[in-house]
Amino acid sequence: MSDTPLHFKTVAELSSLLANGSLTSVALTEAVITRTLAVEDRVQAFNSHDRESALNQAKASDARRAAGRSLGPLDGIPIGLKDVIAVRDQPLTASSKILANFVSPYDATVTTRLRDAGMVFWGRLNMDEFAMGSSTENSATRITANPHDLTRIPGGSSGGSAAALAAGQLPATLGSDTGGSIRQPAALCGVVGLKPTYGRISRYGLIAYASSLDQIGPFGRTVEDVAMLLQAIAGADDRDSTSFDAPVPDYRAALSAPRERPWRIGIPKEYFGAGLDPEVATAVQNAIAHYRSLGAEIREISLPHTEYALAAYYIIATAEASSNLARFDGVRYGHRSREAETLLDIYFKSRAEGFGSEVKLRIILGTYVLSSGYYDAYYGRAQKVRTLIRQDFTRAFGEVDVILTPTAPTPAFKRGEKSADPLAMYLADIYTIGVNLAGLPAISMPCGFTTAGLPIGLQLIGRPFAEADLLAAAHAYDHANDWSKHTPNL
Amino acid sequence: MNYEAVIGLEVHVQIKTRSKMFTRVAAGYGRPENTLTDPVVLALPGALPVMNRAAVDAIIKAGLMLGCAVAPVCKWDRKNYFYPDSPKNYQISQYDQPICVGGAVEIELPGSARNIMGEHKSIPLTRIHLEEDVGKLNHGDGGSLIDYNRAGTPLMEIVSDPALRSAEEAYAYLQSLRTSIIYAGISDCDMEKGQLRCDANVSIRPVGNKRLGTKVELKNLNSIAFVRDGIAHEIARQLAVMKASGVIVQETRDYDGLTGTSQSLRSKEMAHDYRYFPDPDLMPVKVDEAWKTRLAAELPERPFDKQRRFMAAGAEGGYALPYTLASVLVPDRELSDWFEAAAKLAGPSLAQAVGNWIVNDLQRELAAAGIALSEAKITPAALADLVKLIAAGTLLQNTAKEVFAVMFASGEAPTAIVTQLGLAATPTDTAELEIWCRESIAANGKAVAEFKSGKESALNGLKGPVMKAAKGKANPKAVDETLRRLLAAS
Structure with missing residues (x-):
């Protein structure tokens, strides 16, 4: 632990150092800023950052601690937010030209909660424009590199959040996950990423892509770090009526709580078919073997409607997106075309200039599936498929505690490859x-590396609102392995 | 060929709530531009709607008041269209599951004379649903400005069946609907402030035809009189088109009440595809029996039920009022409550006298003082006392007017005023009164003869001189009795 440079330490480690007085938030924040600037020309994870603001927050944290008024284990630790979560007085761009000059006048609920926990906000992290993509190449601002191989993509859409963490530019980040946008970049960058249950975390202040699928979640170097971050942001919010009032247990304590019976782990056969990279398959099989060695019971299960998930997703997500993104119209804020002379010009030209091609593609697709006469054939059926997929999981959780799969079918691919x-x-x-x-x-x-040195990710899926169980199951593997110590050589 | 008109009305009513439909910012009228806004109203990136239960309470009350079936679930849909007054570029509304279905509005048509009640009819409703109001565009020379103060105000849309047959029926429908809504405290329905707005669908068809003709939608009918005039104008226009063997085009027309003309706004080809779909940001809310029961208990008596009761003789709570009084008292809930309070204290036999005082004198004094009933100093108990003093013969009708003026101005009790001003009718000095009566009989031979031959009203000719001799302070009841006694004996 002592050998690790400050910028690669875990939140848990930093928390102890801050608590025992051997580290100040200002020193930590300075180190994080220095590291960020040192590697940023290669990683390109940040859309913007504000050194003065971060250091002021750090000073305030040190002052609190000195006065015996620490706000808890996260007080003074820097965190970076995906550029889709509102932070008061900071830019909020969704990596889109249409919001290039937008500064948020308000805090997202998660931002408020992190403030209340004393965390220091450092930077706005790059992403696929409006969270639409799997490589962060759809960003209108910059192309983020995978810190483990700068010629490859970091995954997406929360690519900046995963890359900044992997590169040691931040000890903790938040992302958002609509179809894998936290887990897939976490896998590709060799870090831990959690998508909580829908409703576990308030979406207030998260720019909506697909409202019924979006969920904010934390990235960390370890499952323990992720548990600590989840603790700070979880819980119902009266500004988001889709947030759910379920009890928030002590997630960190749950990691090492004794279990009455061994884990029953389901392996869905549909997730191990064609298209799965052999090195990924091997790493995941090794992880399964590890769980077996820990006494877990491994069962093959079936999620029979898996093959329809992608189609249903692209109908539901694009339909919601076509409506959610209607507010970006050049009327009240954001980009307005200089060429616009009439009202229709403002709409057409501002949006034509402001949105990137993937965003346009999804808006058009979503508009189409909701049009009169097509609704039942597309949106209506996709909702039915969604119900079937949910039932698949419910049935599976009747016989297993968690479901284990690869996170992504392949490791990080080359920039421009897809x-x-x-x-x-x-x-x-x-x-x-x-x-x-x-x-x-x-x-x-993380569950290993390819021979080329690319990280491989393992996914565990849990029951609704059973994050404590899920994290405990993940922790059992994570803390017994040292994959997070394999930091990239930048 | 004879034609009949078929009219359906779509009425929008702003619900009087403290905060807006989906956020906690205040709702209101006449405030400086864009001060009643927040991230939700302005549709800032990341803002989310949260349902205002008070608005749902109000619409359920409206539904119960009008005899609608209230849906077991309150569900929200998005109506997608681009216009600058709609900040999200979609409106949150209710599409396929309106919260209230069916029901009816009882209307009263004009009678053959002002004092004769016209025919009552029941106009069936299609539905009532809840949505949010839009902002206001102010077009000027330099461009258009938008005020979002109104945006997000709770709005209910009340849709009638195409069951109205004339402009007069539409007028009566709106009057009745407005009265019911004001009665239930749902809205003030001030059309000048845009709290009640009406669109009319008008078509004509040969009498006896079941099929509906091509409908024309009339917009901007911004007073109840304009609704009547606009519909009458449109019916005449369509009849003229038919007479000239023309074709009625399905379109939206703008009626200008000041010039009494209309012009086409858009034709059917430009109709929107609103791409309705369930709003994923809002969970459906269950409307259980307990909720409905609680609201039903808060409902006032329906206005026409009250009218029937006020006019009923002998019945429970009946006052045997003539139509001329009931038709003035009932449409104003406060006034009719005030009447009932006074009438109960005065007793059923004096209810009509109480009604007369309110409709004639109280209303006139209120108008002259330019104040509302709630601001008046006079109390129902005081009026009841006044009416009782008159009935007992203590106060004469003419002097009572004087007393009433003082009561209205000062709020003092009538007995106190009578004593102060020495206005009481002279306690009957039998001897003096008898002398005056004898003198009158002696001096008016013609009236005596007429009375004796059966003309009751001739007695008045004998009373006048007595009153004159008594300087107006004689008790009329005693004068009447004395004259009759003397005449019978002579």
Whole structure:
């Protein structure tokens, strides 16, 4: 632990150092800023950052601690937010030209909760524009690199959040996950990422992509870090009526709570078919073997409607997106075309200039599936498929405690490799999308590296609102392995 | 060929709530532009709607008041269209599951004379649903400005069946609907403030035809009189088109009440595809029996039920009022409550006298003082006392007017005023009164003869001189009795 440079330490480690007085928030924040600037020209994870603001927050944290008024284990630790979560007085761009100059006048609920926990906000992290993509190449601002191989993509859409963490630019980040946007980049960058149960975390202040699927979640170096971050942001919010008033247990304590019986782990056969990279398959099988060695009971299960998930997802997500993104019209804020002379010009030209091509593609698709005469054939049927997929999982959880799958079918691919083929890109989320349709919690954690040195991710899926169980199951593997110590050589 | 008109009305009513439909910012009228806004109203990136239960309470009350079936679930849909007054570019509304279905509005048509009650009819309703109001565009020379103060105000849309047959029926429908809504405290229905707005669908067809003709939608009917005039104008226009063997085009027309003309706004070809779909940001809310029961207990008596009761003789709570009084008292809930309070204290035999005082004198004084009933100093108990003093013969009708004026101005009790001003009718000095009566009989031979031959009213000719001799302070009842006694004996 002592050998690790400050910028690669875990939140848990930093928390102890801050608590015992051997580290100040200012020193930590300075180190994080220094590291960020040192590698940022290669990683390109940040859309913006504000050094003065971060250091002021750090000073305030140190002052609190000195006065004996620490706000808890996260007080003074820097965190970076995906550029889709509102932070008062900071830019909020969704990596889109249409919001290039937008500064949020208000805090998202998660932002308020992190403030209340004393965390120091550092940077706005790059992403696929409006969270639409799996490689962060759809960003209008910059192309983020995978810190483990700068020629490869970090995954997406929360690519900046995963890459900044992996590169040591931040000890903790938040992302959002609509079809795998936390878990897939976590897998590709060799870090831990959690998508909580739909409703576990308030979406207030998260720019909506697909409202019924979006969920904010934390990235960390370890499952323990993710548990600590979840603790700070979980719980009902009266500004989001889709947030759910379920009790929030002590997630960190739950990690090592004694279990009455061994884990029953389900392996869905549909997730191990064609298209799965052999090195990924091997790493996941090794992880399964590890769980077996820990005494877990491994069962093959079936999620028979898996093959329809991708199609249902792209109908539901694009339909909601076509409506959610209507507010970006150049009227009240954001980009307005200089060429616009009439009202229709403002709409057409501002949106034509402001949105990137993937966003336009999804708006058009979503508009089409909701049009009069097509609704039942597309949106209506997709909702029925969604119900079937949810039932698949409910049935499976009748016999297992968690479901184990690969997070992504392949490790990080080359920049530009799939840009021309949207369908190939969509397949990057093939193992993660079903979870969003079913509203379940799922975590991705590292489970090895390819011979080329690329991280491989393992996904565990849990019961609704059973994050404590899910994290405990993940922790059992994570803390026994040292994959998070394999930091990239930048 | 004889034609009949078929008219359906769509009435929008702003619900009087403290906060807006989907956020906690205040709802209101006449405030500086864009001060009643927040991230939700302005549709800032990441803002989410949260349902205002008070608005749902109000619409359920409206539904119960009008005899609608209240749906077991309150569900929300998005109506998608681009216009600058709609900040999200979709309106949250209710599409396929309106909260209230069916029901009816009882209307009263004009009678053959002002004092004769016209025919009552029941106009069936299609539905009532809840939605949010839009902002206001102010068009000027330099461009258009938008005020979002109104945006997000709770709005209910009341849709009638195409069951109205004339402009007069539409007028009566609106009057009745407005009265019911004001009665239930749902809205003030001030059309000048846009709290009640009406669109009319008008078509004509040959009498006896079941099929509906091509409908024209009339917009901007911004007073109840304009609704009547606009519909009458449209019916005449359509009849003229038919007479000239023309074709009625399905379109939306704008009626200008000031010039009494209409012009086409848009034709059917430009109709929107609103791409309705369930709003994923809002969970459906269950409307259980307990909720409905609680609201039903808060409902006032329906206005026409009250009218029937006020006019009923001998019945429970009946006052045997003539139509001329009931038709003035009942449409104003406060006034009719005030009447009932006074009438109960005065007793049933004096209810009509109480009604007369209110309709004639109280209303006139209120108008002259330019104040509302709630601001008046006079109390129902005081009026009841006044009426009783008159009935007992203590106060004469003419002097009572004087007393009433003082009561209205000062709020003092009538007995106190009578004593102060020395206005009481002279306690009957039998001897003096008898002398005056004898003198009158002696001096008016013609009236005596007429009375004796059966003309009751001739007695008045004898009373006048007595009153004159008594300087107006004689008790009329005693004068009447004395004259009759003397005449019978002579």
